[in-house]
Amino acid sequence: MKIAYIINSVEGGGAALPVPAVTRVMRNRGHHVEIFALSRRDGRAITPMEQDGLHVHVRDGSPRDHLSAFFWLKRQMQAFSPDVIWTSLTRATLLGQLLGACRRYPVVSWQHSARLKPANARMLRFLRSRTSLWIADSCCVEKMTREKLGIPPERVTCWPIFRADADVPLASAWQPGEPVRIGSLGRLHPVKGYDILCHALKLLGQRSNLPAFEVLIAGEGEERAHLEDLIRRDSLPVRLVGYVEHPKNFLATLHAYVQPSFWEGLCLAAHEAMLAGLPVTASAVGELPFTIIGEMGSVVPPHDPQALADALEKLLRSPDRLAEWGQAARQRVLERFNAIRFDATGQDIVERVKQIVQAQRLR
Numbered sequence: 001m002k003i004a005y006i007i008n009s010v011e012g013g014g015a016a017l018p019v020p021a022v023t024r025v026m027r028n029r030g031h032h033v034e035i036f037a038l039s040r041r042d043g044r045a046i047t048p049m050e051q052d053g054l055h056v057h058v059r060d061g062s063p064r065d066h067l068s069a070f071f072w073l074k075r076q077m078q079a080f081s082p083d084v085i086w087t088s089l090t091r092a093t094l095l096g097q098l099l100g101a102c103r104r105y106p107v108v109s110w111q112h113s114a115r116l117k118p119a120n121a122r123m124l125r126f127l128r129s130r131t132s133l134w135i136a137d138s139c140c141v142e143k144m145t146r147e148k149l150g151i152p153p154e155r156v157t158c159w160p161i162f163r164a165d166a167d168v169p170l171a172s173a174w175q176p177g178e179p180v181r182i183g184s185l186g187r188l189h190p191v192k193g194y195d196i197l198c199h200a201l202k203l204l205g206q207r208s209n210l211p212a213f214e215v216l217i218a219g220e221g222e223e224r225a226h227l228e229d230l231i232r233r234d235s236l237p238v239r240l241v242g243y244v245e246h247p248k249n250f251l252a253t254l255h256a257y258v259q260p261s262f263w264e265g266l267c268l269a270a271h272e273a274m275l276a277g278l279p280v281t282a283s284a285v286g287e288l289p290f291t292i293i294g295e296m297g298s299v300v301p302p303h304d305p306q307a308l309a310d311a312l313e314k315l316l317r318s319p320d321r322l323a324e325w326g327q328a329a330r331q332r333v334l335e336r337f338n339a340i341r342f343d344a345t346g347q348d349i350v351e352r353v354k355q356i357v358q359a360q361r362l363r
Contacts (some may be wrong), residue, residue, distance in 0.1 A: 001026075001357055003033045004082035004105075006073065006096050008089040010037045010058055012044025012243065013187065013219075015088045015112050017268060019045070020052035021163045025346035027053070036076055038069045038092060042220075044243070063091070070095050077103060083357045084108060087131075090120045097130035106132045106360045108353050112161070114140045114286045115263040116148060125149050132356045135349060137161035138266040138287040157352070159345050160287075162271045164337040169252035170330075171277045173323035180213040180319050182312070183254040185247050185269040186261070188221030188240070193260035193283065195223070198230040199305035200260075200312060201238065207309075210316050213237060215258070218244040251276040255322045256315050261285055262302045274333045279325035281311045291336060296329035 003026055010016055016037075023033045035049060035056040041063070049056050059072045073095055077085070087096035088110040100107040109131040116124070128134075128149050134156045136142035142158040145151055174180060186192040194217060201215065215238045217227075224240060231238045244250045247269070251257070257273035257280045264270075264286030271291065273280050280297035282288045289299045298311035315322065 001031045001083040001354060002081065003031055004036055004077060004080055004085050005033055006036045006038070006085060006087045006092040008037070008091050009039045009041040009063065010035075010043050010045040010049070010056065011041035013185075013269075015110070015161075016045035016049075018161045018163070019049055019088075020054065021342070022159075022161065022346065023054060024052065025343055026350050028343075029347060029350055031350065034080060036073065036080075038073070038095070039063050042243075066091070066095070070098065073099055074102070077105070084353060086110075086353075088112070090116070090124065093131070094123055094127060097127045101130055104360070106353075106356050108133045108135065108356070110135050110137060110161075111141050111145045111149075112137050112265045113263070114138075114144045114265050116144075121148055131155075133157065133349075133353060135159050139290060140287050141265045157349055159349055160337055160342070161266055162268055162333070162337045163339050163342040164271070164275050164333045165339050166334060168248050168272075168275055171252050171254055171323075171326060174255045174319045176320075180211055180256065180316055180322070181216060181254045182213060182256045182258055182315070183216045183218065183250065183273075184258050184260075185244070185250070185272070186217070186219045186259070188217070188219050188223040188227060190223060191262050192219075192223075193262050193302060194227055195230060196303060196305050196308060197258060197260045198227065198234070198236055198238065200308035201236045202234045203305060203309040204312060204316075205234070205236070207313060210313070211319055213316055214239065216241050216250075216254070218242070218247065218250050247272065248276065251278065254278055255319065256281070256326075258308075258312065259283065259288065260302070260308055264288060271333050271337065274326075274329035277323070277326040277330045279315065279322055279329055281308070281315065291332060292329070293332070294328065295325050296332055297325065 087093040257278040259270040259282035283302040284299040300307035
């Protein structure tokens with residue numbers, strides 16, 4: 001098959017990050033895949049895609065000029081002549097569905113978020129029949145896709161988008177006398193809840209006899225100035241370290257990880273942290289409460305700085321146990337998301353898509 005893999009942008013992180021691993025399953029089965037991005041944004045996902053052997057087409061346009069994006073995509077599809085359109089995220093899915101209807105291409109669509117904006121949910125429900133197969137990136141997203149979009153079970157499947165390769169840099173154990181390093185990876189965006197984290201750290205500052213610690217947030221975004229104000233105002237032990245080119249190496253420098261998001265789907269960053277051997281404190285959103293169990297970390301309500309402060313205090317009161325809890329977290333993700341399971345699930349789905357394409361040809 002010739003697969004046109006359409007994504008919203010080639011921004012570093014998010015849905016673009018797993019594209020090499022996902023498309024490698026397709027390419028290893030002999031299929032030809034090319035990437036079509038509707039906008040560039042920071043463009044940081046291009047290099048890893050190209051290094052993995054992918055041909056990436058990037059439109060020079062904004063995230064909101066939908067009509068221009070549609071006609072660009074139409075020209076690209078006329079030139080590429082795919083057998084199937086495979087879409088990722090709402091904008092790419094809606095434009096791919098419209099183009100598939102015009103050109104009689106079957107459409108396969110990822111769903112990545114356990115929470116959709118009301119307008120996006122309405123549009124996806126309206127065009128849901130234009131997608132032949134919906135693929136959820138986690139169990140929680142599969143449930144949302146069935147319930148909120150009204151997709152029948154036979155047209156929804158689940159392919160967890162995290163491929164847990166055991167060969168990653170492991171975090172070093174905390175040593176007496178050094179500060180506990182707690183980190184987070186994510187865009188500096190309101191949905192990531194870093195202002196709630198700052199509030200929780202202010203509360204922690206009022207508690208006595210805690211060991212020295214620092215919080216490192218790796219990422220860039222629109223909330224930087226606001227977060228810098230909070231950090232400066234309350235003299236918080238937080239560093240905004242900016243975008244990191246190699247997140248796995250960043251995770252290996254930490255002793256624990258925090259993910260205070262207001263909503264997520266699978267949340268790759270927190271699962272990568274667990275794979276690196278870090279205990280994770282996270283909001284009870286998306287797939288996180290299904291992965292984090294027992295003493296490998298804590299899940300707390302989103303928007304709750306008091307609960308977040310209490311969970312972080314638990315970590316800080318037992319720094320000598322962080323490595324033990326982190327190893328339990330690592331074993332958990334290797335059991336749920338190991339590479340063999342990821343590849344086998346993907347191969348089954350690709351074969352199912354192949355059958356959809358063959359059926360389309362017979363019509």
